[in-house]
Amino acid sequence: xxxxxxxxxxxxxxxxxxxxxxxxxxxxxxxxxxxxxxxxxxxxxxxxxxxxxxxxxxxxxxxxxxxxxxxxxxxxxxxxxxxxxxxxxxxxxxxxxxxxxxxxxxxxxxxxxxxxxxxxxxxxxxxxxxxxxxxxxxxxxxxxxxxxxxxxxxxxxxxxxxxxxxxxxxxxxxxxxxxxxxxxxxxxxxxxxxxxxxxxxxxxxxxxxxxxxxxxxxxxxxxxxxxxxxxxxxxxxxxxxxxxxxxxxxxxxxxxxxxxxxxxxxxxxxxxxxxxxxxxxxxxx
Amino acid sequence: xxxxxxxxxxxxxxxxxxxxxxxxxxxxxxxxxxxxxxxxxxxxxxxxxxxxxxxxxxxxxxxxxxxxxxxxxxxxxxxxxxxxxxxxxxxxxxxxxxxxxxxxxxxxxxxxxxxxxxxxxxxxxxxxxxxxxxxxxxxxxxxxxxxxxxxxxxxxxxxxxxxxxxxxxxxxxxxxxxxxxxxxxxxxxxxxxxxxxxxxxxxxxxxxxxxxxxxxxxxxxxxxxxxxxxxxxxxxx
Amino acid sequence: xxxxxxxxxxxxxxxxxxxxxxxxxxxxxxxxxxxxxxxxxxxxxxxxxxxxxxxxxxxxxxxxxxxxxxxxxxxxxxxxxxxxxxxxxxxxxxxxxxxxxxxxxxxxxxxxxxxxxxxxxxxxxxxxxxxxxxxxxxxxxxxxxxxxxxxxxxxxxxxxxxxxxxxxxxxxxxxxxxxxxxxxxxxxxxxxxxxxxxxxxxxxxxxxxxxxxxxxxxxxxxxxxxxxxxxxxxxxxxxxxxxxxxxxxxxxxxxxxxxxxxxxxxxxxxxxxxxxxxxxxxxxxxxxxxxxxxxxxxxxxxxxxxxxxxxxxxxx
Numbered sequence: 001x002x003x004x005x006x007x008x009x010x011x012x013x014x015x016x017x018x019x020x021x022x023x024x025x026x027x028x029x030x031x032x033x034x035x036x037x038x039x040x041x042x043x044x045x046x047x048x049x050x051x052x053x054x055x056x057x058x059x060x061x062x063x064x065x066x067x068x069x070x071x072x073x074x075x076x077x078x079x080x081x082x083x084x085x086x087x088x089x090x091x092x093x094x095x096x097x098x099x100x101x102x103x104x105x106x107x108x109x110x111x112x113x114x115x116x117x118x119x120x121x122x123x124x125x126x127x128x129x130x131x132x133x134x135x136x137x138x139x140x141x142x143x144x145x146x147x148x149x150x151x152x153x154x155x156x157x158x159x160x161x162x163x164x165x166x167x168x169x170x171x172x173x174x175x176x177x178x179x180x181x182x183x184x185x186x187x188x189x190x191x192x193x194x195x196x197x198x199x200x201x202x203x204x205x206x207x208x209x210x211x212x213x214x215x216x217x218x219x220x221x222x223x224x225x226x227x228x229x230x231x232x233x234x235x236x237x238x239x240x241x242x243x244x245x246x247x248x249x250x251x252x253x254x255x256x257x258x259x260x261x262x263x264x265x266x267x268x269x270x271x272x273x274x275x276x277x278x279x280x281x282x283x284x285x
Numbered sequence: 286x287x288x289x290x291x292x293x294x295x296x297x298x299x300x301x302x303x304x305x306x307x308x309x310x311x312x313x314x315x316x317x318x319x320x321x322x323x324x325x326x327x328x329x330x331x332x333x334x335x336x337x338x339x340x341x342x343x344x345x346x347x348x349x350x351x352x353x354x355x356x357x358x359x360x361x362x363x364x365x366x367x368x369x370x371x372x373x374x375x376x377x378x379x380x381x382x383x384x385x386x387x388x389x390x391x392x393x394x395x396x397x398x399x400x401x402x403x404x405x406x407x408x409x410x411x412x413x414x415x416x417x418x419x420x421x422x423x424x425x426x427x428x429x430x431x432x433x434x435x436x437x438x439x440x441x442x443x444x445x446x447x448x449x450x451x452x453x454x455x456x457x458x459x460x461x462x463x464x465x466x467x468x469x470x471x472x473x474x475x476x477x478x479x480x481x482x483x484x485x486x487x488x489x490x491x492x493x494x495x496x497x498x499x500x501x502x503x504x505x506x507x508x509x510x511x512x513x514x515x516x517x518x519x520x521x522x
Numbered sequence: 523x524x525x526x527x528x529x530x531x532x533x534x535x536x537x538x539x540x541x542x543x544x545x546x547x548x549x550x551x552x553x554x555x556x557x558x559x560x561x562x563x564x565x566x567x568x569x570x571x572x573x574x575x576x577x578x579x580x581x582x583x584x585x586x587x588x589x590x591x592x593x594x595x596x597x598x599x600x601x602x603x604x605x606x607x608x609x610x611x612x613x614x615x616x617x618x619x620x621x622x623x624x625x626x627x628x629x630x631x632x633x634x635x636x637x638x639x640x641x642x643x644x645x646x647x648x649x650x651x652x653x654x655x656x657x658x659x660x661x662x663x664x665x666x667x668x669x670x671x672x673x674x675x676x677x678x679x680x681x682x683x684x685x686x687x688x689x690x691x692x693x694x695x696x697x698x699x700x701x702x703x704x705x706x707x708x709x710x711x712x713x714x715x716x717x718x719x720x721x722x723x724x725x726x727x728x729x730x731x732x733x734x735x736x737x738x739x740x741x742x743x744x745x746x747x748x749x750x751x752x753x754x755x756x757x758x759x760x761x762x763x764x765x766x767x768x769x770x771x772x773x774x775x776x777x778x779x780x781x782x783x784x785x786x787x788x789x790x791x792x793x794x795x796x797x798x799x800x801x802x803x804x805x806x807x808x809x810x811x812x813x814x815x816x817x818x819x820x821x822x823x824x825x826x827x828x829x830x831x832x833x834x835x836x837x838x
Contacts, residue, residue, distance in 0.1 A: 029621070035624060035625060037624075083814060086818055090817075090821065094817050096559070096621060097758065100758075101755075101814055101817075102810070102814070104751065104807075104809075104810040105807055105810035105814075107803075107806075108803040108806040108807040108810065109803075109807060111803040112803040112804055112807065115799070115800070165385055168377065169375045169378060169382075172376060175369075175372070176369065176372060176373060178357050179335070180361070180386050180389060180433075181360075181387075181436060182358065182386065229622070235377070258640070260636060261640070263636060266629070267629035267633055271614055274618060278622065
């Protein structure tokens with residue numbers, strides 16, 4: 001029983017990380033109508049930018065994190081304006097493939113600058129706390145608190161700001177949004193701001209929970225897509241729940257599967273959703 | 286004094302032009318309807334005005350200035366508003382939020398306008414927090430029209446506003462449209478319900494094969510033998 | 523016999539390019555003929571390679587194998603197994619829209635890689651399978667390389683010819699009609715799912731052939747060799763650069779991109795020694811940027827198709 005509870009703790013932490021990535025993917029999928037294959041590597045980018053400021057420049061992590069978020073946002077918007085914007089009028093497949101290529105570009109830049117080996121933010125050993133028989137690392141608390149904060153901020157943005165509502169409207173129906181006079185290009189830039197920012201946060205939390213390695217984002221891309229599909233494309237709230245579900249399912253799967261097959265769980269969820277309910281559990285688009 | 290004027294329009298969606306010399310004219314404070322057989326290009330004409338279909342020849346002016354092939358958000362800011370036939374509400378947004386989206390281009394306080402919409406469509410007043418996707422067809426149509434009114438347009442364009450609605454709602458919609466006209470907003474409608482529409486209209490245009498075949502007041506068209514036989518059929522309300 | 527260094531390299535280059543050509547042709551069957559965006563090429567590549575390896579290696583490993591069958595049997599089995607895998611995969615993916623299909627195929631490929639890496643009883647895990655026989659290895663010198671070049675050329679030629687024949691056949695015409703207007707073809711009574719599945723399976727079988735040849739070419743395989751970067755991604759770039767949707771474009775793209783890749787290898791060798799370790803990433807970066815340039819300026823590739831498909835891709 002305790003083992004299950006422990007796995008649940010791990011699952012919620014992992015789920016939070018996946019959720020942050022999935023929200024971005026879901027919004028991008030819903031508004032820009034393509035699967036952003038570079039999202040995982042955008043998470044990697046955010047994590048490594050933070051690493052640069054923290055480990056290389058010696059800034060404390062709570063400075064490095066916001067800087068990395070801003071930097072990743074800037075890069076995400078730049079990529080869109082320079083590249084994806086020109087490809088918007090072409091077939092969606094081209095955008096998909098361009099993002100696949102972008103994933104490789106981001107990853108190779110990271111590897112060129114930081115090398116292929118594993119690194120960590122700092123080498124301090126932080127002993128886990130024991131709470132009610134469960135082991136909880138201090139990092140876990142940071143991740144959960146950070147995720148909750150970001151989700152709350154996102155909620156406020158989507159529900160109570162003009163741009164946030166316009167974003168939901170565009171995710172719901174891009175054509176109607178245009179017809180209503182919504183400035184679609186502005187909303188698209190904001191989508192990259194949200195997507196890029198949350199991806200950076202997710203990457204940093206992932207690095208905090210595990211470590212930094214150039215392929216880290218690519219390896220979590222499949223669970224991120226799974227969560228977005230599970231929650232319904234274009235539905236950011238569904239993506240959050242989907243992320244938690246995938247995270248928990250992945251950790252609980254170790255009760256019956258060898259741990260090396262954890263990544264397969266996300267894939268199984270994808271297959272199940274695509275066969276049974278492609279619009280997502282929460283009736284997204 | 287015409288508010289909207291389209292002359293010699295050749296337009297389509299890429300491929301052969303659907304409109305081949307269509308025309309229309311809408312004055313301020315009037316209801317104009319476009320009727321005609323299926324495939325005549327009625328929706329296309331409206332889309333051509335709103336920048337959703339490519340106009341290859343001809344000109345469209347609004348209040349004297351050219352608006353041919355202008356982008357939708359520019360037209361909205363210029364005083365035009367458009368309600369598509371299908372998928373005309375944001376299903377996952379609440380009624381209130383749908384109206385907010387209509388007012389997106391406005392920077393001022395829109396609360397008064399929102400309340401006005403709820404007085405035009407009292408059925409919606411107690412549903413403001415409900416997602417629009419959960420409403421009935423008729424109520425959704427009201428939300429769609431309300432959304433378009435939020436920008437205080439001078440011309441409201443409706444594509445088949447009564448399609449698929451129950452008779453009770455059809456009556457209500459026509460009533461509301463008349464009220465909207467009386468408040469000073471010109472209305473341009475495409476309607477399948479030709480007889481009913483021409484009855485309510487100040488002016489009508491009969492579109493056939495991409496061209497405007499008849500243009501006259503609503504009553505005159507109803508009395509026109511040729512129009513009645515060929516395009517209004519014997520049946521219809 | 524021994525060949526001078528340059529000639530020896532050329533033989534290697536042309537052989538490997540030809541091998542990639544086989545993969546590109548296989549992918550073109552899936553993408554060019556029926557518009558299926560398969561991002562899991564490396565799964566079929568690996569399955570083909572491992573099948574042939576397991577069947578043709580001598581006994582002695584701690585894993586399944588030791589059947590010592592001739593290469594031709596290995597290749598045939600590789601194609602059949604890939605076809606079977608494609609049937610299983612296709613049943614899930616065949617009617618998905620493009621984005622979802624891409625995601626699903628990546629997922630499947632991931633699972634395949636996990637299995638290959640972890641089921642050591644089958645594949646010897648990360649240690650890989652050594653000693654895969656090369657035909658005529660006993661001839662010594664560079665002769666086996668020339669023989670293998672001939673084998674790859676033969677395989678490429680046969681696949682190309684077969685696909686060209688198929689293209690002009692009634693089957694090919696139905697596929698083209700399906701691509702132009704799926705709804706109409708479906709209404710006309712054509713079994714859309716069946717045709718798409720056939721094209722998916724055929725493409726996979728060709729990839730299996732390529733995988734098997736790959737195994738015999740390098741005589742050693744391990745899960746690392748099937749990294750999606752140097753497999754799926756590169757083959758896709760080849761297809762897009764050469765002209766997706768036509769067979770000649772696929773082969774031309776393979777040679778051109780392989781040429782650029784090899785060329786970049788030479789250039790990075792000229793770099794100062796500190797940068798050598800990062801050379802691999804630099805080359806990937808260059809290919810990635812090249813891809814974006816192609817997509818921006820000439821997405822139809824070097825050899826465009828006569829009529830571009832109006833396929834209903836994802837995002838609709």
